[in-house]
Amino acid sequence: MKLIVATLSANYNGRGLTELPPAKRLLMLKDDGTVLIMNDKGFKPINYMTTINEFNQEHKDGETHLLFSNKKEKLEIILHEIFQESEIELDLNDPSIIREQTEEKLQLYISKNLSKIDEKYEFLSREFETGFGPVDILAKNKETGGMVAIEIKRTATINSVYQVLRYVDSLESRYETVEPVLIALNFNDSTKRLASNKGVTCLTVPSDWSEEEFEEFTLF
Amino acid sequence: MKLIVATLSANYNGRGLTELPPAKRLLMLKDDGTVLIMNDKGFKPINYMTTINEFNQEHKDGETHLLFSNKKEKLEIILHEIFQESEIELDLNDPSIIREQTEEKLQLYISKNLSKIDEKYEFLSREFETGFGPVDILAKNKETGGMVAIEIKRTATINSVYQVLRYVDSLESRYETVEPVLIALNFNDSTKRLASNKGVTCLTVPSDWSEEEFEEFTLF
DNA sequence: ACTTCGGTTATGGCA
């Protein structure tokens, strides 16, 4: 990638419309075509653009204008004064990051260990289609004999409450009783409150749902 | 900020849990404490961390271990081999980017020009509290005399449909009839279909809702 | 400090 330290300004038009006043910043031109304008704060670029098809360069009044574009977007960068310019070589095939404890893995864990969360639930199926999209887990309440719609989240929000209620709505046309359940690692108070008002059961995953358990699953 | 080109690996634990195998990458250490690990693809860092309170450095077997942490997160970076190291100075007070055509500006535009979208609607208030969060615009249908709950989006999704229906649910305890309306620049087909099934009116903002109109508004 | 919501969200998966 190429790194340029310069006083620059920018204009973007595409998904949104932005104007960036001039300041001394870092411009990164990655080998895959990605362009990033960085300042010294935070982790997000101020302006950026990916999937660039067209690039043009102009010189006007001693300033360099860079024009990046694709079918839907346009980014203009004006380099007022260049202080440094350098090229660095990184690994072409960067081995990808390994993510653990994702919602997908949590869902697989709970599918296999539902009774650890609550003894009375019996797992029936995963990603069961309701008509409003698939519910994460469909289970049976061994005490009541009724059905259970379970929505799983790493962090449950009020949206999760409405989501599981939608599934229950849809499933109630097929089953006599459907009980809404939210299972998550974290709930905030307002979510628990709303769930309680709406009759949605909230269950927390034991914090020791462990890496060892994963060995049983294959994601692919 | 400091830039380091090195063969490095990383482990993060906090909001999630990740493992990054070694490769030659760019490490950015920003002046505000932000740490970024970049490769030569895309606009996102592979690993990163912000709001760091604690930093420790260790040397083991000729390798440098960097340990960044705060109350909730921990990031370890192992520098196996360092190729380059440099320090660059950027502007301390980066003037902030100017965003146009944001949802907020769209909301203000529609507040003042609701009759341009549909003659029969009369604006009553903005950000009206429903009990399930504020509805963007509360209006009156001059033909029916009923109330109108309007949700505004740059791009409307199926979630927007459920959102406005929640507001209507809540408002119906206060008003006799409440009509759900979605106003957006873009709708996708499935959103329009769902809205139609659920009795939610979809209205598109004329593409010439112009910058000139903004002059009337003050955001602050 | 926590919650809520918009974002040029990005990104991966699947129809």
Next chain:
DNA sequence: TGCCATAGCCGAAGT
């Protein structure tokens, strides 16, 4: 390709 849901979403504003 478009649409959907997740993400270590981030960041900002309000409480």
